[in-house]
Every structure is written in structure tokens, then in C-alpha cells.
Amino acid sequence: MGMISKLVGLLFTAAGVIILMMMGTVPDPMMSAIWIFVGMVIITIGFSLINAGRQTRQMKPPPPTVTEIRCDNPDCDFKEIRNFESGDYILKTLDVRCPKCNSTMTIQGVYVVKEEDEGKSSI
Structure with missing residues (x-):
């Protein structure tokens, strides 16, 4: 998971924000709720892709x-x-x-x- 996954994650996050801003204001409340849910799912996928390449911190062995x-x-x-x-x-x-x-x-x-x-x- 390198730089490409981070860029794809950034694109997904931006797309999710745009969906939330544009489609979340649809006059029909049911469609608005669906678009808000879709936007949040896409943002979550984006953040997951951004954080996927991070390495976990290695624990030091306890002192003797x-x-x-x-x-x-x-x-x-x-x-x-x-x-x-x-x-x-x-x-x-x-x-x-x-x-x-x-x-x-x-x-x-x-x-x-x-x-x-x-x-x-x-x-």
C-alpha cells in the first residue's frame, strides 16, 4: 500500500464530501438520508485507504x-x-x-x- 492507495483514498474522501454537500440537500428527505449514508460510506473507505499503509509501532522488549x-x-x-x-x-x-x-x-x-x-x- 503505497502512494497510489493514499491518492485513491484522498479521491474517495473528496468524492464523499462532495456527495454529502451536494446530494445531502436534496428536497426529498428519504433520498437526502440515503445520499448522506452513501457519502459517509465513501468517506470511510477513503480514510481506510489513506491509513492502510501505516506501519504499526513495534513494541520495545521490556528492560532486563x-x-x-x-x-x-x-x-x-x-x-x-x-x-x-x-x-x-x-x-x-x-x-x-x-x-x-x-x-x-x-x-x-x-x-x-x-x-x-x-x-x-x-x-
């Missing part, structure tokens, strides 16, 4: 979400950041053991990673 996991032992400072998995929530105790001290681990945070625009400077 990460999960912060920390060791429950207060003397251990082990922390792991991994991709978010379904079912993750804050303060959830995991079955995974700390590789440093072998104690239990808990999810301490779930974060959305904000992506910086390449065109913006950080000044």
Missing part, C-alpha cells in the same frame, strides 16, 4: 530484570546477581547454598536494569 541474592550468614559478604526467574520475590529463601560459607541464601532485591540512551551524554 535481575535478582540480587545474598548469603544469610552475617560474617559472609557473598552476593550474586542473576537474571530474574519466575517465582522470585524479595526475602525468598533459596535451596542454593552459599559457595563461600555453605549457609543458606536469600533474595534481597529484584531490580529493573535501566538502559542508557546512546545519544545522551552523562554530563
Whole structure:
């Protein structure tokens, strides 16, 4: 659907407007209503042809979400950041053991990673 469909749509819309203006004022009320309906249908077809070639806006994928996991032992400072998995929530105790001290681990945070625009400077 290129430029030709837009031009045809413009012609249909113009023809519909002319029909509404000229034939909608016919003295017979029944014929006037019919011409108004025909004009509106033609205008609708015209607008449909004009808008037919428009592309839909592509949705951006959601930003990445990460999960912060920390060791429950207060003397251990082990922390792991991994991709978010379904079912993750804050303060959830995991079955995974700390590789440093072998104690239990808990999810301490779930974060959305904000992506910086390449065109913006950080000044």
C-alpha cells in the first residue's frame, strides 16, 4: 500500500464530501438520508485507504530484570546477581547454598536494569 492507495483514498474522501454537500440537500428527505449514508460510506473507505499503509509501532522488549541474592550468614559478604526467574520475590529463601560459607541464601532485591540512551551524554 503505497502512494497510489493514499491518492485513491484522498479521491474517495473528496468524492464523499462532495456527495454529502451536494446530494445531502436534496428536497426529498428519504433520498437526502440515503445520499448522506452513501457519502459517509465513501468517506470511510477513503480514510481506510489513506491509513492502510501505516506501519504499526513495534513494541520495545521490556528492560532486563535481575535478582540480587545474598548469603544469610552475617560474617559472609557473598552476593550474586542473576537474571530474574519466575517465582522470585524479595526475602525468598533459596535451596542454593552459599559457595563461600555453605549457609543458606536469600533474595534481597529484584531490580529493573535501566538502559542508557546512546545519544545522551552523562554530563
